[in-house]
Amino acid sequence: MLSYVANPVGHLSSAKIIALSFALVIFVGSLLLNLPISQVATSDATYFDHLFIAVSAVCVTGLWVESIYDTYNIFGQIIMMILIQIGGLGLMTFISVIYFKIGHNVRMSAQVAVTGALNSNSLDNISNWLGKIFKYTFIIEGIGALLFATFFIPELGFAKGTFISIFMAVSAFCNAGFDPLSNMSMIGYQTVPIINWTIISLIVLGGIGFSVWFDVTNQVKQFDWSRPRIAIKTAIRKLRPHTKLALGMTVLIICLGTILFLAFEWQNEGTIGDMTVGNKIMTAVFQTVTMRTAGFASIDYTLAHPVSILIFIVTMFIGGSPGGTAGGLKTTTFALVIMMAIAEVKQKENVNFVKHTIPAQLLRQAFVIFLLYIALLIIGSGLILTFDPQVDYLYILFESISAFATVGVTANLTPTLTLASQVVIMSLMFIGRIGPMTMFISLLPDKKDKTSDIQYTTTNILIG
Structure with missing residues (x-):
């Protein structure tokens, strides 16, 4: 029989625990920074x-007003730095690791909250899983x-350096984008x-995902170095479909984004026009990667072509x-x-990937999240446009998706916005970090309404 740690929020749903944990860290962080x-x-x-900086740090974004x-x-x-680290891994993750290390069991609701905060769908051997996350995180950061x-x-001396x-x-590993070097991010080091x-x-x-790490490292451990060519094919075949899709999309976005940026x-002399070919390629890769939610900048975005800004917006929207x-x-x-969408156009019943069929419920959830992101982005950017109508909407959209996707790049706009627009930016960062679906679920009553999911006779409605 499991013994559970006393938990004052044990009656709350995992969505509420996630939202409250981030809000708590933000509040405490703002007091400390003040x-x-x-x-x-x-x-x-x-x-x-x-408070704005605390939200940005905990939500690993990188935007600032001061x-x-x-x-x-x-x-x-x-x-x-502590706020960024906690924000990157999640407060519930830290608490759970501490409890596991001192020999206690964690409530099931808290375990669900941890897996939700890290987008994992498994509770199997969670203590070992969390320990590996911390181990790999600090090794890579080190x-x-x-x-x-x-x-x-x-360059700066031993202590400061x-x-x-x-x-x-x-900051880089947590995809936060903050740096204490100057007010110009990485432009001086481009x-x-x-x-x-x-x-x-x-x-x-x-940004690749902890589960992808573990899947890849497991294949590396089993790699047969005596037959490398066959072993590579075997390792790729044994990777989970999620790993293949995540890695494939990552490579595709980086390559395509780099080519389009170049x-x-x-x-463009305002960005990379005067650089050598090698530096142009390096800057293009850097900008494409940082747009996948990191927030470091090695160019001035106000000098980039509008079509490049549009490409950045799409890249930020997709994220990591x-x-x-x-x-x-x-x-x-x-x-x-x-x-x-492709399956529907081709009039196929199933969506398949690497000889696996994607469950319809998962597809429906993905589409709902997609719609929520678009809706909240339109609402957020629309509110900023209302409060700051003098600003070009392309840059408002750029700033909005930078906040919502917790990227943190800016066209030098955030500090100049009105207080109301800055509150909108803060809200977008918070919702973007915990996830729109989690945010909406956290606002709903914990008790399910069993009478709302009733099936009636079917009907047809014209579409298209």
Whole structure:
């Protein structure tokens, strides 16, 4: 018989637990950032500014209304780094790991909340699963920090260089996009290979999804190095369909986005026109990867062609893969919606992928999430357009999807918006981080209405 830890929120649904856990961390974080010991002497930030930053950090977005560089000292930046790490993995994940490590069992509702926060659909051996997540997370962040240190320590000195390296590694892996270096993100380092490729690698590893990690590492452990060609085919065949779809979509989006960025920006002197061919390609890859929810910028988006901004919007909308630190609609959700549309056009009954049929319920959920993202994006951008009608709608849409997909890139717009628009941006970040479906479910009563799901006689309605 399982013994459960006393849980004051045990009667709440997993959706409510997820929403409340993020809200709690945001509130505590805003109070800590508001303390004088967290700020530099010249800071003139208000509590609202700290609240906005706390939302952005916990929701691993990267947008700000007051400069991180000009507002927070080392202590404040450490608080931010902790908020980013908690936001990337989820508060319930940290609590569960602590409980498991001290020998307690966690309530089933809390376990469901953890798997929901990390987009996992399994409760099997969750303690081991969580332990592996923490282990791989800190190993990857540690390697990233060491790579950053090879540049920042000689550049900034041991103490500052070490701190910057750790902060950057956490921020990149959690797809947060914050950096304490300047107010211009990575523009000053746009041609430094070790910085760019390390950030790219951390973003991809953080956004690919924890379940994909474990599936790939399991195949690597079983790899037969005596017959590499056959072993590669075997490993690919044994990968789960989810892993194949997530990896396939990731490669497709990065390659396609890089090619389109190069095509439209090749001669644009405001972005990459004056760079060498190698730096152009590196910047194109960096920008495509960061648009998948990371938020680091190595170009000025106000100088990019409008069609490039539109491509960025689509890339941000799709986002990263489920079960990781990335946001957005998610690559697999987008793929399922496209596959469902193709199957419908071809008048096929089933949607198949790698000799597996996708359940109709899963397709329906993917389509509902797709519609929710579009609806909330239209509502959010429409509200900002109402409060700031003087701003070009393309940049409002860019800023809105950047917040909603927890990306964090900006066309230098967020700090200039009205207070009402900034509240909308905060709301979009929060809903985007916990997920629109989770947000709506958390607002519903916990008790199900058994009389609402009644089947009547069928009828036909004209469509198209």
